[in-house]
Amino acid sequence: xxxxxxxxxxxxxxxxxxxxxxxxxxxxxxxxxxxxxxxxxxxxxxxxxxxxxxxxxxxxxxxxxxxxxxxxxxxxxxxxxxxxxxxxxxxxxxxxxxxxxxxxxxxxxxxxxxxxxxxxxxxxxxxxxxxxxxxxxxxxxxxxxxxxxxxxxxxxxxxxxxxxxxxxxxxxxxxxxxxxxxxxxxxxxxxxxxxxxxxxxxxxxxxxxxxxxxxxxxxxxxxxxxxxxxxxxxxxxxxxxxxxxxxxxxxxxxxxxxxxxxxxxxxxxxxxxxxxxxxxxxxxxxxxxxxxxxxxxxxxxxxx
Numbered sequence: 001x002x003x004x005x006x007x008x009x010x011x012x013x014x015x016x017x018x019x020x021x022x023x024x025x026x027x028x029x030x031x032x033x034x035x036x037x038x039x040x041x042x043x044x045x046x047x048x049x050x051x052x053x054x055x056x057x058x059x060x061x062x063x064x065x066x067x068x069x070x071x072x073x074x075x076x077x078x079x080x081x082x083x084x085x086x087x088x089x090x091x092x093x094x095x096x097x098x099x100x101x102x103x104x105x106x107x108x109x110x111x112x113x114x115x116x117x118x119x120x121x122x123x124x125x126x127x128x129x130x131x132x133x134x135x136x137x138x139x140x141x142x143x144x145x146x147x148x149x150x151x152x153x154x155x156x157x158x159x160x161x162x163x164x165x166x167x168x169x170x171x172x173x174x175x176x177x178x179x180x181x182x183x184x185x186x187x188x189x190x191x192x193x194x195x196x197x198x199x200x201x202x203x204x205x206x207x208x209x210x211x212x213x214x215x216x217x218x219x220x221x222x223x224x225x226x227x228x229x230x231x232x233x234x235x236x237x238x239x240x241x242x243x244x245x246x247x248x249x250x251x252x253x254x255x256x257x258x259x260x261x262x263x264x265x266x267x268x269x270x271x272x273x274x275x276x277x278x279x280x281x282x283x284x285x286x287x288x289x290x291x292x293x294x295x296x297x298x299x300x301x302x303x304x
Contacts (some may be wrong), residue, residue: 003122005035006068009047013034013065013165016055068099094123096141098199099224100241101268102126105161106145113285120281130197136271142282144271147199147262157269158286161293163243166202167257168249183211183261189216190236192227199223201261204239204262211261228254239264243296 011021012032024028030082040047047061057065082237093113097106101181123244124134129146136144137154154201161175169175175185186208194201208215219236222225227238232253238264248254280285 005039006071008032008035008069009039009061010072012048012055013057013061013068018055034046038192045076052143053121062229069108077144082083090119091117091279092121092123093281094125094141095137095143095145095285096127097133097145098129098132098147099194100147100200100244101145103192103224104241104243104246105268105296109289112292116288117281117284128195128197128200129197129199133271136273137149137275139273139276142272142273142276142279143285146202146269148267148269150269151299154274156274157271159267160289161268163266163268164263165200165239165266167233167259168228168245169237169238169253169257170239171252171256172256173237173257175237175259176255178270179258181257181259183213186211186213186215186259186262188216190219191215192219192221192230192236194224194227198241199266200241203210203266207262207264232274249296262296 008021008025008027008031011024012018015021015024018029019038020031022032025032026225033057036048041063043060045060046058047064049056095106096102096111103126106124110124113120114122125132125141127135132141132144133150133152133155135141137152145189147162147163151289167175167181175181191204217236219230220232224240224244227240227269228248230236231238232248235255242256245254245256249256270286272282
């Protein structure tokens with residue numbers, strides 16, 4: 001909501017009259033003068049000037065008025081959007097997500113979405129990054145959530161969450177007891193990896209290639225859960241999203257090894273087809289996702 005003094009300034013600027021602004025806002029003319037003067041003190045410059053008997057905007061006033069008009073328009077658009085969302089009674093939302101997001105982040109969001117909009121049917125399709133992008137390109141999804149980067153020109157990408165990839169090991173592994181692990185030590189390890197097309201797998205391969213590291217052995221497993229079980233059994237080491245291993249690290253089943261050269265940050269993205277018109281249902285989901293992204297990042301910061 002625009003502040004009262006900003007609304008008063010906008011009314012004065014629209015009418016170029018303190019008295020007409022007072023009539024429009026149903027306040028006294030001294031009240032109008034008070035709010036305008038308060039705004040000028042805040043910005044440290046005159047916003048209006050009187051030449052003869054006429055009132056004019058200063059350069060600073062014209063600049064501020066442009067921003068005020070845009071803010072007022074956004075406020076009205078937000079009000080209309082929220083009013084429309086109140087009327088959601090039925091519909092279908094189809095969301096695709098890579099494994100990390102679909103399994104460890106989205107269930108809480110979708111649960112809250114169903115609570116707020118019980119008449120909306122929700123379909124979640126979990127696959128790897130490549131499959132999710134293909135489904136979006138073929139218009140099979142309203143939204144897709146994957147790890148960046150994404151170079152597909154048919155898709156629009158919006159930031160969702162920042163994620164950290166960590167090296168996970170069994171508590172019995174020597175890396176769990178070492179202070180710092182250097183790149184050369186990784187060459188002797190068996191890496192537990194995801195299938196081709198996984199965003200986590202692509203990033204891990206890229207970083208190991210940059211470091212010139214060829215692991216002694218690799219074992220491909222079909223899911224993050226299978227990898228976590230194998231790492232806990234000390235069959236090898238792996239790299240995973242911190243979001244996907246929080247519970248196991250808190251319980252002590254898995255440990256994060258201190259490998260500075262393999263510390264990787266990535267951005268999780270919300271995608272939709274650039275030519276797809278977003279329904280009211282889709283807009284409601286995006287609004288809730290933004291709300292939850294703040295909660296999740298706040299929780300991650302508290303844990304850190």
